[in-house]
Amino acid sequence: MSRTREGELAAQNMAAKAEEVALLLKTLSHPARLMIVCTLVDTELAVGELEAMLELHQPHLSQHLTVLRAARIVEPRRAGKQIYYRLTQAKAAELVGALHAIFCRRPE
Amino acid sequence: MSRTREGELAAQNMAAKAEEVALLLKTLSHPARLMIVCTLVDTELAVGELEAMLELHQPHLSQHLTVLRAARIVEPRRAGKQIYYRLTQAKAAELVGALHAIFCRRPE
DNA sequence: TATAAACTATATTATATCATATATTGATTT
DNA sequence: AAATCAATATATGATATAATATAGTTTATA
Numbered sequence: 001m002s003r004t005r006e007g008e009l010a011a012q013n014m015a016a017k018a019e020e021v022a023l024l025l026k027t028l029s030h031p032a033r034l035m036i037v038c039t040l041v042d043t044e045l046a047v048g049e050l051e052a053m054l055e056l057h058q059p060h061l062s063q064h065l066t067v068l069r070a071a072r073i074v075e076p077r078r079a080g081k082q083i084y085y086r087l088t089q090a091k092a093a094e095l096v097g098a099l100h101a102i103f104c105r106r107p108e
Numbered sequence: 109m110s111r112t113r114e115g116e117l118a119a120q121n122m123a124a125k126a127e128e129v130a131l132l133l134k135t136l137s138h139p140a141r142l143m144i145v146c147t148l149v150d151t152e153l154a155v156g157e158l159e160a161m162l163e164l165h166q167p168h169l170s171q172h173l174t175v176l177r178a179a180r181i182v183e184p185r186r187a188g189k190q191i192y193y194r195l196t197q198a199k200a201a202e203l204v205g206a207l208h209a210i211f212c213r214r215p216e
Numbered sequence: 217t218a219t220a221a222a223c224t225a226t227a228t229t230a231t232a233t234c235a236t237a238t239a240t241t242g243a244t245t246t
Numbered sequence: 247a248a249a250t251c252a253a254t255a256t257a258t259g260a261t262a263t264a265a266t267a268t269a270g271t272t273t274a275t276a
Contacts, residue, residue, distance in 0.1 A: 018146070034126045047254060053118075059235075099203070167222090
């Protein structure tokens with residue numbers, strides 16, 4: 001295979017992967033959504049609990065949860081009047097872990 | 109300090125940090141910009157080289173480089189007619205490394 | 217001054233955000 | 247079982263921001 005043809009393929013593979021990852025980053029690139037995902041990283045929480053912890057207005061929170069649900073980053077479970085959310089994507093959880101390690105560690 | 113006051117502080121600290129990180133994610137959440145940053149992760153490259161590797165139209169690429177420059181993720185160095193770009197933020201580089209580890213590893 | 221490399225401006229179109237108002241769903245009381 | 251309440255979701259609309267193509271501009275060298 002010619003070198004330029006190889007380059008085209010490499011660019012296309014990279015573009016496909018970049019599109020997938022960029023989409024996830026975009027979904028997480030709002031402070032509220034990032035906080036939601038961070039808060040859910042090691043526990044399931046009801047909407048009302050998130051609301052209290054993050055100090056977000058209810059419809060606003062709900063709208064962001066809708067975005068995260070659509071992206072399949074988060075999944076709801078109904079229990080009576082309340083709806084509990086948890087992370088569903090291992091990769092998203094790993095990413096949050098990495099972000100925490102990079103940006104929230106103590107500066108040496 | 110009261111428990112609710114503590115909670116407010118925690119929420120505010122988290123919000124401040126989330127805003128910073130979300131901004132970075134947002135800057136990287138476009139496929140072209142993500143590819144640019146990935147490509148620069150271990151080498152400096154001229155605009156023309158990026159153009160060829162990523163198969164992007166020149167003004168399009170240049171506009172994305174402008175965004176990355178404004179975010180101080182990338183820095184230009186002029187050498188004659190050409191302008192070489194390189195990463196300047198250790199944290200951004202670490203993030204790209206983490207993304208690579210999470211999303212580009214072979215599935216087991 | 218002509219050319220190559222890269223940047224900037226402009227205009228169009230598409231998306232995202234967020235507040236307010238309204239709807240749904242399940243539990244509780246009468 | 248109808249009315250009510252509490253928890254959450256959805257709809258709507260106003261405003262802001264982002265993406266991208268085309269055209270024009272700058273800078274450096276030959």
